[in-house]
Amino acid sequence: xxxxxxxxxxxxxxxxxxxxxxxxxxxxxxxxxxxxxxxxxxxxxxxxxxxxxxxxxxxxxxxxxxxxxxxxxxxxxxxxxxxxxxxxxxxxxxxxxxxxxxxxxxxxxxxxxxxxxxxxxxxxxxxxxxxxxxxxxxxxxxxxxxxxxxxxxxxxxxxxxxxxxxxxxxxxxxxxxxxxxxxxxxxxxxxxxxxxxxxxxxxxxxxxxxxxxxxxxxxxxxxxxxxxxxxxxxxxxxxxxxxxxxxxxxxxxxxxxxxxxxxxxxxxxxxxxxxxxxxxxxxxxxxxxxxxxxxxxxxxxxxxxxxxxxxxxxxxxxxxxxxxxxxxxxxxxxxxxxxxxxxxxxxxxxxxxxxxxxxxxxxxxxxxxxxxxxxxxxxxxxxx
Numbered sequence: 001x002x003x004x005x006x007x008x009x010x011x012x013x014x015x016x017x018x019x020x021x022x023x024x025x026x027x028x029x030x031x032x033x034x035x036x037x038x039x040x041x042x043x044x045x046x047x048x049x050x051x052x053x054x055x056x057x058x059x060x061x062x063x064x065x066x067x068x069x070x071x072x073x074x075x076x077x078x079x080x081x082x083x084x085x086x087x088x089x090x091x092x093x094x095x096x097x098x099x100x101x102x103x104x105x106x107x108x109x110x111x112x113x114x115x116x117x118x119x120x121x122x123x124x125x126x127x128x129x130x131x132x133x134x135x136x137x138x139x140x141x142x143x144x145x146x147x148x149x150x151x152x153x154x155x156x157x158x159x160x161x162x163x164x165x166x167x168x169x170x171x172x173x174x175x176x177x178x179x180x181x182x183x184x185x186x187x188x189x190x191x192x193x194x195x196x197x198x199x200x201x202x203x204x205x206x207x208x209x210x211x212x213x214x215x216x217x218x219x220x221x222x223x224x225x226x227x228x229x230x231x232x233x234x235x236x237x238x239x240x241x242x243x244x245x246x247x248x249x250x251x252x253x254x255x256x257x258x259x260x261x262x263x264x265x266x267x268x269x270x271x272x273x274x275x276x277x278x279x280x281x282x283x284x285x286x287x288x289x290x291x292x293x294x295x296x297x298x299x300x301x302x303x304x305x306x307x308x309x310x311x312x313x314x315x316x317x318x319x320x321x322x323x324x325x326x327x328x329x330x331x332x333x334x335x336x337x338x339x340x341x342x343x344x345x346x347x348x349x350x351x352x353x354x355x356x357x358x359x360x361x362x363x364x365x366x367x368x369x370x371x372x373x374x375x376x377x378x379x380x381x382x383x384x
Contacts, residue, residue, distance in 0.1 A: 018075040019126060019178045022119030022147070023066075023097070024139075026131035027084040027107055029058040029155040030322070058154035061167045061357060062130035063089050065152050068171035070095065074178050079122055081115050109138050116142040126177055126212075128170065130154040133190045136162050140188050140207045148183045148210045150174055153219075153355060158319055159189040161220050162209050165384075166355045166362075169217035182213040219313050219353075233342035233374065234261040240375040241306070241340060242266045242281075250300040251278045252293060252332070254321045256308040258340055275323045290325045297331050305329070306338045309349055316383075317365070318355030326358035334364055339371045339381075346373065352383045 070093045078097035080086035090097045100118045103111040116139040119127055127147045132155015151163035152170045164170035188207045238261025253259050255273045263270030266281040274287035277296055307316045316339055354365045371379045
């Protein structure tokens with residue numbers, strides 16, 4: 001790609017680069033995940049997340065990407081926002097940048113939209129952002145397909161196919177763009193958070209965005225499976241898992257329609273999009289936060305985590321179930337994880353993914369994993 005016109009860096013010097021990146025972090029994205037809020041849209045939800053003890057995780061995930069980019073020594077220039085919306089992370093890595101947006105004391109969706117518009121007006125080649133579906137929606141509302149997007153997964157809801165598989169993969173996508181410039185269209189999906197919290201998740205197509213044409217490092221959009229065959233498969237699988245549940249063991253059952261079938265088979269209700277706990281076919285607690293789960297684990301030495309991949313994305317941890325945090329996974333251990341999925345779902349899921357935010361935990365899970373698919377049936381799948 002040709003070298004771009006110089007731009008003014010943070011040091012007031014002119015810098016010539018090949019690719020100009022607009023870098024934006026939604027610092028509150030993902031705060032609701034570990035405390036069971038299933039999103040952080042709206043001031044009231046953000047206040048509730050803080051009240052429940054949530055901490056900011058998006059800046060940490062964005063810093064992984066920036067550090068990886070720094071190591072690649074690409075010819076990049078950055079336009080960004082002041083403070084924890086971007087500038088702090090770039091300064092920490094010693095990268096040149098120009099601040100073009102100063103957010104208010106409390107960042108809002110308006111800050112995201114104003115920054116995205118400013119990036120587009122300045123003609124950035126790539127908009128690298130950290131957040132979730134809500135952040136992607138706000139950005140696309142301003143830039144449409146005029147700017148290529150790379151999403152660092154940092155939210156709770158990440159159904160859209162603008163997101164990298166992990167923060168490290170986001171750096172690979174930037175590298176791919178810098179070397180090839182190849183792009184394609186992708187779906188931006190979102191769900192209504194109030195409906196989501198009520199257990200009704202129906203992602204809708206919000207818009208189309210431009211992304212880097214690199215399927216190795218980019219996630220697909222979330223697929224939903226509602227046909228009769230899949231429902232029958234889930235019912236059979238749920239009954240089989242229920243039969244194999246051992247007495248005296250704490251089962252932490254993650255979100256999903258497949259796991260709902262397990263609860264139904266033992267005569268219990270299941271929070272569709274939350275994490276519930278069962279012992280001896282009895283409900284112990286429902287829609288738990290990370291803190292709730294850790295309290296339970298202190299009381300029960302014998303425990304299992306039951307999860308199902310998200311749609312065709314294949315994520316078993318790190319998308320929509322952040323309550324099952326790295327610390328929770330560490331305490332249960334890889335041997336205590338039970339993955340379940342219907343054959344219909346697995347037809348569109350070539351591999352499984354993990355993105356907990358803890359590289360040691362992720363690496364410990366990256367091994368061939370047995371997936372239970374029905375009565376007496378299983379499939380060995382690779383986790384990456």
